[in-house]
Amino acid sequence: KNEVEQSPQNLTAQEGEFITINCSYSVGISALHWLQQHPGGGIVSLFMLSSGKKKHGRLIATINIQEKHSSLHITASHPRDSAVYICAVSIRRGAQKLVFGQGTRLTINP
Protein backbone atom coordinates (compact mmCIF):
# COMPACT_ATOMS: atom_id res chain seq x y z
CA LYS A 1 0.00 0.00 0.00
CA ASN A 2 1.33 3.43 -0.96
CA GLU A 3 1.99 5.92 1.80
CA VAL A 4 -0.03 8.46 -0.19
CA GLU A 5 -3.30 7.43 -1.83
CA GLN A 6 -5.39 9.59 -4.13
CA SER A 7 -8.93 9.18 -5.35
CA PRO A 8 -10.30 9.04 -7.89
CA GLN A 9 -7.56 7.97 -10.29
CA ASN A 10 -9.49 9.36 -13.23
CA LEU A 11 -12.22 11.98 -13.28
CA THR A 12 -14.20 13.33 -16.22
CA ALA A 13 -16.63 16.20 -15.76
CA GLN A 14 -18.46 18.88 -17.68
CA GLU A 15 -17.34 22.48 -17.76
CA GLY A 16 -18.68 24.36 -14.78
CA GLU A 17 -18.87 21.41 -12.41
CA PHE A 18 -17.42 21.48 -8.88
CA ILE A 19 -14.47 19.09 -8.66
CA THR A 20 -13.09 17.32 -5.59
CA ILE A 21 -9.92 15.24 -5.50
CA ASN A 22 -8.99 13.43 -2.30
CA CYS A 23 -5.67 12.48 -0.77
CA SER A 24 -5.02 10.25 2.25
CA TYR A 25 -1.64 9.56 3.78
CA SER A 26 -0.37 7.15 6.40
CA VAL A 27 2.85 8.77 7.63
CA GLY A 28 3.79 11.73 9.77
CA ILE A 29 4.30 14.79 7.62
CA SER A 30 5.57 18.33 7.90
CA ALA A 31 3.54 19.59 4.93
CA LEU A 32 1.28 18.46 2.11
CA HIS A 33 1.59 19.66 -1.47
CA TRP A 34 -0.84 19.75 -4.36
CA LEU A 35 0.83 19.76 -7.76
CA GLN A 36 -0.48 20.09 -11.30
CA GLN A 37 1.11 18.28 -14.23
CA HIS A 38 0.12 19.15 -17.78
CA PRO A 39 0.77 16.99 -20.87
CA GLY A 40 4.45 17.36 -21.69
CA GLY A 41 5.39 16.72 -18.10
CA GLY A 42 6.14 20.00 -16.36
CA ILE A 43 4.89 20.22 -12.79
CA VAL A 44 3.55 23.33 -11.13
CA SER A 45 3.18 23.66 -7.39
CA LEU A 46 -0.38 24.74 -6.51
CA PHE A 47 -0.41 24.64 -2.73
CA MET A 48 1.73 23.77 0.23
CA LEU A 49 -0.20 23.48 3.47
CA SER A 50 0.26 22.08 6.93
CA SER A 51 -3.11 23.00 8.46
CA GLY A 52 -6.49 24.43 7.61
CA LYS A 53 -7.36 25.73 4.20
CA LYS A 54 -5.84 27.75 1.36
CA LYS A 55 -7.52 29.37 -1.63
CA HIS A 56 -6.07 30.61 -4.89
CA GLY A 57 -8.54 31.74 -7.52
CA ARG A 58 -10.89 28.85 -8.24
CA LEU A 59 -8.74 26.35 -6.37
CA ILE A 60 -9.20 25.48 -2.71
CA ALA A 61 -7.09 23.04 -0.70
CA THR A 62 -7.95 21.75 2.76
CA ILE A 63 -6.16 19.47 5.15
CA ASN A 64 -7.25 17.57 8.27
CA ILE A 65 -4.11 16.57 10.15
CA GLN A 66 -5.93 14.33 12.64
CA GLU A 67 -7.59 12.35 9.88
CA LYS A 68 -4.50 12.47 7.60
CA HIS A 69 -6.63 13.64 4.71
CA SER A 70 -6.58 16.50 2.24
CA SER A 71 -8.89 17.61 -0.54
CA LEU A 72 -8.38 19.78 -3.59
CA HIS A 73 -11.48 21.52 -4.91
CA ILE A 74 -11.94 23.30 -8.22
CA THR A 75 -14.94 25.59 -8.56
CA ALA A 76 -16.49 26.47 -11.96
CA SER A 77 -14.20 23.99 -13.72
CA HIS A 78 -12.89 24.81 -17.19
CA PRO A 79 -11.32 22.68 -19.94
CA ARG A 80 -7.96 24.34 -19.24
CA ASP A 81 -8.07 22.72 -15.77
CA SER A 82 -7.59 19.34 -17.50
CA ALA A 83 -4.34 17.93 -16.11
CA VAL A 84 -2.98 15.38 -13.67
CA TYR A 85 -3.23 16.56 -10.08
CA ILE A 86 -0.70 15.07 -7.70
CA CYS A 87 -0.73 15.01 -3.92
CA ALA A 88 2.67 14.80 -2.22
CA VAL A 89 3.73 14.89 1.42
CA SER A 90 6.94 16.21 2.94
CA ILE A 91 8.51 13.73 5.32
CA ARG A 92 11.87 13.46 6.99
CA ARG A 93 13.44 10.10 6.27
CA GLY A 94 17.14 10.85 6.17
CA ALA A 95 16.85 14.09 4.22
CA GLN A 96 13.61 16.02 3.93
CA LYS A 97 11.83 14.61 0.89
CA LEU A 98 8.55 14.32 -0.95
CA VAL A 99 6.48 11.16 -1.24
CA PHE A 100 3.97 11.26 -4.07
CA GLY A 101 0.53 9.90 -4.73
CA GLN A 102 -0.17 8.27 -8.07
CA GLY A 103 -2.04 11.30 -9.39
CA THR A 104 -5.60 12.00 -10.52
CA ARG A 105 -6.17 12.55 -14.23
CA LEU A 106 -8.85 15.23 -14.61
CA THR A 107 -10.61 15.87 -17.92
CA ILE A 108 -13.07 18.74 -18.22
CA ASN A 109 -15.23 18.61 -21.31
CA PRO A 110 -16.68 21.78 -22.83
Place this chain on the structure above:
Amino acid sequence: ETGVTQTPRHLVMGMTNKKSLKCEQHLGHNAMYWYKQSAKKPLELMFVYSLEERVENNSVPSRFSPECPNSSHLFLHLHTLQPEDSALYLCASSQDGGRQGGGYTFGSGTRLTVV
Protein backbone atom coordinates in the same frame (compact mmCIF):
# COMPACT_ATOMS: atom_id res chain seq x y z
CA GLU B 1 9.28 29.01 -17.18
CA THR B 2 9.23 28.00 -13.53
CA GLY B 3 12.76 29.08 -12.69
CA VAL B 4 14.11 25.55 -13.01
CA THR B 5 15.37 24.79 -16.51
CA GLN B 6 16.04 21.28 -17.78
CA THR B 7 17.82 20.30 -20.96
CA PRO B 8 17.33 18.52 -23.20
CA ARG B 9 13.53 18.24 -23.24
CA HIS B 10 13.66 14.99 -25.19
CA LEU B 11 16.44 12.44 -25.50
CA VAL B 12 16.67 9.16 -27.38
CA MET B 13 19.74 7.10 -26.63
CA GLY B 14 21.05 3.63 -27.29
CA MET B 15 21.96 1.26 -24.51
CA THR B 16 25.68 1.77 -25.12
CA ASN B 17 25.56 5.57 -25.22
CA LYS B 18 26.65 8.03 -22.55
CA LYS B 19 24.60 11.17 -22.14
CA SER B 20 23.92 13.78 -19.47
CA LEU B 21 20.81 15.59 -18.32
CA LYS B 22 21.21 19.14 -17.08
CA CYS B 23 19.22 21.14 -14.57
CA GLU B 24 19.73 24.78 -13.70
CA GLN B 25 18.03 27.03 -11.14
CA HIS B 26 18.62 30.66 -10.26
CA LEU B 27 16.07 30.88 -7.47
CA GLY B 28 18.69 30.88 -4.75
CA HIS B 29 17.50 27.50 -3.50
CA ASN B 30 19.91 25.35 -1.53
CA ALA B 31 18.56 21.89 -2.35
CA MET B 32 18.12 20.14 -5.69
CA TYR B 33 16.49 16.84 -6.57
CA TRP B 34 16.21 14.29 -9.36
CA TYR B 35 12.91 12.44 -9.70
CA LYS B 36 11.89 9.67 -12.09
CA GLN B 37 8.35 9.32 -13.42
CA SER B 38 7.62 6.03 -15.17
CA ALA B 39 4.34 5.29 -16.90
CA LYS B 40 1.50 4.65 -14.46
CA LYS B 41 3.74 4.97 -11.39
CA PRO B 42 4.10 7.76 -8.83
CA LEU B 43 7.12 10.00 -9.01
CA GLU B 44 10.12 8.39 -7.37
CA LEU B 45 12.93 10.26 -5.67
CA MET B 46 16.36 9.41 -7.06
CA PHE B 47 18.83 11.85 -5.52
CA VAL B 48 18.85 14.81 -3.15
CA TYR B 49 21.61 17.40 -2.97
CA SER B 50 21.60 19.85 -0.09
CA LEU B 51 24.22 22.60 -0.10
CA GLU B 52 25.94 20.75 -2.98
CA GLU B 53 26.35 17.61 -0.91
CA ARG B 54 24.51 14.42 -1.80
CA VAL B 55 22.32 13.58 1.15
CA GLU B 56 20.12 10.92 -0.36
CA ASN B 57 20.66 8.16 -2.88
CA ASN B 58 17.45 6.22 -3.10
CA SER B 59 18.87 2.83 -4.15
CA VAL B 60 19.42 4.03 -7.68
CA PRO B 61 21.50 1.80 -10.00
CA SER B 62 25.05 2.97 -10.64
CA ARG B 63 24.30 3.55 -14.33
CA PHE B 64 22.78 6.83 -13.07
CA SER B 65 25.43 9.17 -11.71
CA PRO B 66 24.51 12.61 -10.33
CA GLU B 67 26.78 15.62 -10.11
CA CYS B 68 26.20 18.94 -8.38
CA PRO B 69 29.11 21.28 -9.14
CA ASN B 70 27.45 24.27 -7.47
CA SER B 71 24.16 25.25 -5.91
CA SER B 72 22.65 26.31 -9.24
CA HIS B 73 23.46 23.29 -11.39
CA LEU B 74 22.64 19.61 -11.22
CA PHE B 75 23.53 16.92 -13.72
CA LEU B 76 22.47 13.32 -14.20
CA HIS B 77 25.03 11.32 -16.12
CA LEU B 78 23.66 8.27 -17.91
CA HIS B 79 25.57 5.25 -19.21
CA THR B 80 24.66 1.75 -20.36
CA LEU B 81 20.98 2.31 -19.65
CA GLN B 82 18.26 -0.27 -20.14
CA PRO B 83 14.96 0.15 -22.02
CA GLU B 84 13.11 0.09 -18.67
CA ASP B 85 14.94 3.31 -17.76
CA SER B 86 12.79 5.12 -20.32
CA ALA B 87 10.83 7.68 -18.32
CA LEU B 88 10.34 11.35 -17.59
CA TYR B 89 13.18 12.69 -15.43
CA LEU B 90 12.26 15.72 -13.40
CA CYS B 91 14.52 18.11 -11.57
CA ALA B 92 13.30 20.19 -8.65
CA SER B 93 14.72 22.69 -6.21
CA SER B 94 13.70 24.00 -2.83
CA GLN B 95 14.88 26.15 0.02
CA ASP B 96 15.48 24.19 3.20
CA GLY B 97 13.69 21.09 1.99
CA GLY B 98 10.56 22.91 0.99
CA ARG B 99 9.79 23.99 4.53
CA GLN B 100 10.03 27.63 3.54
CA GLY B 101 6.85 29.12 2.10
CA GLY B 102 7.96 28.67 -1.49
CA GLY B 103 7.75 24.88 -1.46
CA TYR B 104 9.30 23.03 -4.35
CA THR B 105 9.86 24.27 -7.91
CA PHE B 106 9.96 21.71 -10.70
CA GLY B 107 11.48 21.79 -14.14
CA SER B 108 9.64 20.69 -17.27
CA GLY B 109 11.42 17.37 -17.35
CA THR B 110 13.48 15.39 -19.85
CA ARG B 111 11.57 12.66 -21.69
CA LEU B 112 14.14 9.87 -22.06
CA THR B 113 13.72 6.94 -24.42
CA VAL B 114 16.29 4.14 -24.35
CA VAL B 115 16.35 2.02 -27.48
